Amino acid sequence: AAKPPAGAAPYLDIGELRSLACDALLQESFYQNKKRPFLYRDQDHTPGPFLTQLVSTLAAFLCGRNPLLAASSLDLKPEVNYYWHHGEEVVVHGHRKGRVDPVRFQIDDHPHLQIRVPKQLPEFVPLESDLGDVPVIDHKPSKLPLFKKQYENKVFIGSKAADPCCYGHTQFHLIPDKLKRERFVRANLEDQIEVVYRANGIASLFAWTAAQAMYQGFWSEADVTRPFVSQAVVTDGKYFAFFCYQLNTLALTVETIQNNPRKNICWGTDSKPLYDVVEDGSVKGFNDEVLLQLVRFLLNRPKEL
């Protein structure tokens, strides 16, 4: 991603941003007297409040430079749902045995924080670009842990259709305790750590952008005429991974996917630590690069603004 365009804004004070981030981190981990964290609820104790503080103070600091942020709406722990059809299967048992049905998918997501804005973010690449192939999986999706059972068909971006802030800007996800890095390292599955971040990024962003498109009236029979773009940051409190998603097509059902050359694209980074350790009231090994990337994400806006 490019630096903020020269001449558009005065020099971004990285020292000020660094001190805001360090203050948020120190408050949550050191200065505030808190009881010990609840069992397996480490994420609610420190990284959760730290993320909320960091995003709200950075957004307030940067809203002078990004008028889109000044008109934005911040949601805490919203719900994002999307329901779609993709592929076919034969019904196995029951009174409809033998009939061919589309496979139904539903994502119910709970990001920690999200920013919704009234204008769409600009596209990264043109609508029809093809940057690679999508891997094909043969077995049923219910064998994967994400799509075991499908309860209610819900489509929701975080607020109802009447809200003027109907486009998504950035989501912030917190990795739950069950998927902590230490557990993977102990189980000798270090290569799976990045997979967790990427899977979270792709699934959540697809659900969010597709739900936004559906709010604007597009669906699998009436495909999107302009790309829907959103960003996400997945973190466990110390390691941050950044993702950008561009939705080019919603046509994923069996009938519509046959002549559909468009693909949805997700760009992502590996997870990098924001700091090394917090001790005695100071943050050691603060990584400015990660903070700058976060700031660039927050400053993203349409070219007219």
Add this chain to the structure above:
Amino acid sequence: GVRQAQWLTKTKLVEGLPPSVLSIIDNPAHQLEGHEERVKRAISHARFWDTMEVAPRREHYCPVLFEDLIHLCRLMSAKYPSLTKRMLARNYKISATWERESILLQVRGLNGILMNSMAPIPPVASKEEILATEEHVLETFYPISPTIDLQEVNVYKELNDTGFRDGYPYSHPHTLFFLESANVRTDRFRPEQLRAKMLMFAFGNALAKAKVLYGNDPKVLEQPIVVQSIGTDGQLFQFMVFQLNTTDLVSSDGIKNLVWIDPDQNLYEKAQCIPEVKKRVVTKPAGIYGFQPDTFKKFLALYLHGTV
């Protein structure tokens, strides 16, 4: 209610908000652009749009409304960069102990959301007003003991803790926010009791800070400490500014503390989620009724107080 809290904290009540806050409200330079529209949007978001159900419950919409209003206030930092020197602290714990005519009282525990700032709020009352409180006599409730309805506990340690460690850069408590968000009406505090709770906790925070700054000896403070407090149940707002003038609380004479209260400000009269229909005719379409922009102006003024 508030009268009991006044006796317990040795405070004199003044109706309405102090002149420094009122001047912020009246100053048009301190308004957010298009703020009426944005506040209405925030209310609609909290009361209508935030959930898949038809009408969210109070437990859901009260914190959401609060977060949205705070987000709007924080966006003012584009105009006033020193507003970034504020930090919200959720789930923090306060403890303060004091003696009042041979009764030991204390305020403890999780209470609300505290906003801290690096710089303290300058004293709101002039020196003459502070000296004038000397003549004011505290209201007593003979034969009712002033500690009625207070929980009696055995205390083994007399704690005074602001909730944060030393060296915390945002060391001055600025505003306390109380959200009465229980769904059942009997679980919520009535406005009078909410105001009393706000007064007790604002006093507790100011006292803990005073003891940290000036030591444990009871004395009259050279630099009075000001703590603000806002309480709401999602619709009705209570605004309060408390100034601690003295930590000499054992006797009932001498200089008193001061509190300014602006009670029962409605942000809106009614939020209709589904249109009211009588005999197949829509009598009341869905929307917000009776919106009062002044309440948000007061909210914003209390937020900006101390920096402008």
